[in-house]
Amino acid sequence: MKAQYKEIEEKMNKTLDALYREFGTIRAGKASxxxxxxxxxxxxxxxxxxxxxxxxxxxxxxxxxxxxxxxxxxxxxxxxxxxxxxxxxxxxxxxxxxxxFPAPTEERRKELCKQVSKEGEGAKVSIRNIRRDAVDKFKAQKKANELSEDDLKDAEKDVQELTDKYTKLIEKAVKEKEQEVMSL
Missing domain, CATH: 3.30.1360.40 (Gyrase A; domain 2)
Structure with a gap:
């Protein structure tokens, strides 16, 4: 069970890392x-x-x-x-x-913010897909009598907590990047 949680968290972490890499390619006025x-x-x-x-x-x-x-x-x-x-x-x-790199216009900054939001939403969808796949695996284990009903509920709760944690991290990253873009 611990190995499964570790695998789930690694997948979610990779999603967050991919989002940060994507944000790095969004030009916020600074040469990068x-x-x-x-x-x-x-x-x-x-x-x-x-x-x-x-x-x-x-x-x-x-x-x-x-x-x-x-x-x-x-x-x-x-x-x-x-x-x-x-x-x-x-x-x-x-x-x-x-x-x-010229300073971006107000219109360009708004476009960049939309792009940041879109990337953030894509990352949240990935996190939810990871949660869904994990819960489906746990349900399959329950069906095969490898998990009790209580263990299934605990596993679903733990996966939801991980999902909430990473969703908050994504929202924070999006907010920070939008502030960076708008403060140029």
């Missing part, structure tokens, strides 16, 4: 290398993440500098960024690419 996590470059026929082709660093709060290890990839990286949904036009000086 994670905004390029989903941008891939067509490098010798393979979709290659920029992080595998260049060093990405922040030079100040609003500027990212991308320094390719192989200068021949400069144009490919530039093209991939322009084609992505990052929403920033890269500046190429022949050896490095700079991305200057």
């Amino acid at each position: 290398p994670s905004v390029l996590d989903r941008v891939t470059v067509d490098y010798y026929g393979a979709a290659t993440p920029i992080q595998q082709l260049a060093t990405i660093s922040t030079t100040d709060a609003r500027t990212l500098m991308i320094q390719p290890w192989d200068k021949s990839t400069l144009k490919l990286i530039n093209k991939a960024i322009q084609a992505s949904d990052v929403g920033i036009n890269p500046t190429d000086d022949g050896s490095v690419i700079r991305l200057v």
